Amino acid sequence: MTVIGVETLAGETLRIDQSDLNVLTANMRGSLLLPGAPGYDDARTIWNGMIDRRPAVIARCIGAADVMACVAFARERGIRICIKGGGHNIAGLAVSEGAMMIDMSLMRGVWVDPKRRIAHAQAGCTLGDVDRDTQLHGLAAVLGFVSNTGITGLTLGGGFGYLTRRYGWTSDNVRSFELITADGRLRRVSDAEDPDLFWGLRGGGGNFGVVTGIEYDLYDVGPQIMGGAIAWRAEHAAEVLEMFREVNENSPPEHVCVAAIRPAPPAPWLPKEIHGKLVVALFVCDTGPIEEAEKRVNAIKSFGSPLGDIVQKRLYCSQQNLLDATQPNGRRYYWKSEYLPGVEDGLLEKFVNHGERIVSPHSAILLFPLHGALSNLPEEHSAVGNRETGMVFNVAGSWEKPEDDKANIAWARNAWKDMREFSTGGTYINFLNAEEGDDRIRDAYGKNYDRLVEIKTKCDPQNIFRANKNIVPKS
Numbered sequence: 001m002t003v004i005g006v007e008t009l010a011g012e013t014l015r016i017d018q019s020d021l022n023v024l025t026a027n028m029r030g031s032l033l034l035p036g037a038p039g040y041d042d043a044r045t046i047w048n049g050m051i052d053r054r055p056a057v058i059a060r061c062i063g064a065a066d067v068m069a070c071v072a073f074a075r076e077r078g079i080r081i082c083i084k085g086g087g088h089n090i091a092g093l094a095v096s097e098g099a100m101m102i103d104m105s106l107m108r109g110v111w112v113d114p115k116r117r118i119a120h121a122q123a124g125c126t127l128g129d130v131d132r133d134t135q136l137h138g139l140a141a142v143l144g145f146v147s148n149t150g151i152t153g154l155t156l157g158g159g160f161g162y163l164t165r166r167y168g169w170t171s172d173n174v175r176s177f178e179l180i181t182a183d184g185r186l187r188r189v190s191d192a193e194d195p196d197l198f199w200g201l202r203g204g205g206g207n208f209g210v211v212t213g214i215e216y217d218l219y220d221v222g223p224q225i226m227g228g229a230i231a232w233r234a235e236h237a238a239e240v241l242e243m244f245r246e247v248n249e250n251s252p253p254e255h256v257c258v259a260a261i262r263p264a265p266p267a268p269w270l271p272k273e274i275h276g277k278l279v280v281a282l283f284v285c286d287t288g289p290i291e292e293a294e295k296r297v298n299a300i301k302s303f304g305s306p307l308g309d310i311v312q313k314r315l316y317c318s319q320q321n322l323l324d325a326t327q328p329n330g331r332r333y334y335w336k337s338e339y340l341p342g343v344e345d346g347l348l349e350k351f352v353n354h355g356e357r358i359v360s361p362h363s364a365i366l367l368f369p370l371h372g373a374l375s376n377l378p379e380e381h382s383a384v385g386n387r388e389t390g391m392v393f394n395v396a397g398s399w400e401k402p403e404d405d406k407a408n409i410a411w412a413r414n415a416w417k418d419m420r421e422f423s424t425g426g427t428y429i430n431f432l433n434a435e436e437g438d439d440r441i442r443d444a445y446g447k448n449y450d451r452l453v454e455i456k457t458k459c460d461p462q463n464i465f466r467a468n469k470n471i472v473p474k475s
């Protein structure tokens with residue numbers, strides 16, 4: 001007879017036999033995967049190859065009722081759970097050793113109501129799932145830059161992408177969540193129906209329950225936009241980055257430029273002889289009317305002598321896929337990040353200095369602009385806060401072999417330490433790595449932290465939902 005050991009909230013091992021597991025499967029349309037079963041290893045594997053953890057059981061849910069059954073089963077027995085959305089969290093929060101994983105990644109339905117300009121997406125969707133279906137109507141939700149990232153982790157932590165300068169955090173553009181809370185109830189959470197919980201869900205991560213669906217506001221975008229990537233030799237980094245600073249400060253929110261310094265990837269649009277050599281690149285996306293957008297991107301395209309340039313009229317969906325190949329599943333990743341008020345004097349010099357010290361051909365330092373609509377709302381509008389942020393930098397280490405861990409992690413930490421002097425003091429909860437704990441979580445939420453603790457204490461006093469950047473309830 002099958003018997004498994006599952007970790008409890010108290011840190012003990014609970015033995016569960018087949019008859020007990022049958023109680024759960026009888027209440028599910030989806031299936032349970034135990035170690036050794038076909039599909040178990042695929043389901044436990046996430047984007048960051050540094051994370052290699054083995055849940056005791058994986059529940060592959062295919063509807064809200066499955067999730068309710070799992071939460072009830074776990075709560076009654078005091079079992080630790082973790083929740084997997086798109087599996088793209090750098091800290092590997094989707095998977096915990098010995099826990100019961102609630103795997104949402106089969107729940108990928110999207111329903112678009114073009115008249116009301118709303119999309120309802122199931123919680124296991126990737127960004128690409130939502131973009132594909134909304135773009136059929138020339139509409140888009142405010143999502144991030146890499147299409148296989150999960151919508152739910154991204155939205156619960158705030159979320160930003162090419163539309164953020166126009167419309168704010170992803171979470172500012174959520175109408176409602178469908179959520180299963182620790183008491184086992186299925187709730188619709190919106191400003192009208194549960195304002196406190198709605199406030200917390202918009203930034204507070206997976207602390208308050210399992211989200212089964214999200215309703216997003218949609219905007220007119222594309223399908224054709226002006227966008228793409230353009231790169232120059234690193235020798236010209238200072239001039240290019242100065243231009244990037246000016247463009248950012250002076251362009252309307254429709255125009256977004258992300259800067260990166262990194263060794264050139266073997267991309268077909270870059271000459272072979274430059275592959276592996278340091279370049280400075282801009283990822284440009286202009287969602288304004290095409291004629292105006294064209295003028296703005298032409299100013300960038302004619303700057304200096306680019307090594308390669310694929311900034312052109314393109315489908316918004318293709319823009320949203322542009323960076324995917326740089327972020328394959330299974331590589332080793334380590335990030336350090338910080339919010340910035342903007343590009344202050346001295347920052348760009350450090351950006352280049354640390355770019356020159358990159359130790360892996362896959363690593364990069366990136367600057368993402370955020371200023372614009374974020375600051376139209378007050379800091380306390382929702383848990384994510386950080387509304388005075390102008391930019392975020394991410395030191396993104398990416399390499400292949402475990403023996404290179406030490407050198408790559410040391411590079412990222414050093415670059416972050418040195419660039420941190422420009423920080424607003426805040427940091428993005430969704431970019432915190434596995435070792436970043438309570439002090440960094442407090443940095444991420446600033447003065448919104450105390451209200452998050454209140455909501456957590458009310459809504460999940462036993463801290464059932466703790467496989468996240470955890471807000472610990474008051475005892």
Ligand SMILES: Cc1cc2nc3c(=O)[nH]c(=O)nc-3n(C[C@H](O)[C@H](O)[C@H](O)COP(=O)(O)OP(=O)(O)OC[C@H]3O[C@@H](n4cnc5c(N)ncnc54)[C@H](O)[C@@H]3O)c2cc1C
Pocket residue numbers: 046047082083084085086087088089090092093094104123124143144145146148149150151152153154155156157158159160161205206207209210211212327430431467468469
């Ligand atoms: C390559 C890459 C690109 C990225 N680009 C961006 C970007 O452009 N903009 C941006 O804002 N962020 C970006 N991020 C960060 C991203 O927002 C976070 O990593 C986020 O946590 C990913 O969500 P996920 O569902 O894929 O992750 P997972 O690892 O599956 O989950 C992350 C956290 O969310 C919780 N969670 C997931 N699903 C649920 C659910 N249904 N209910 C409750 N809790 C849940 C998990 O428990 C976990 O704590 C990027 C990350 C990567 C790796």
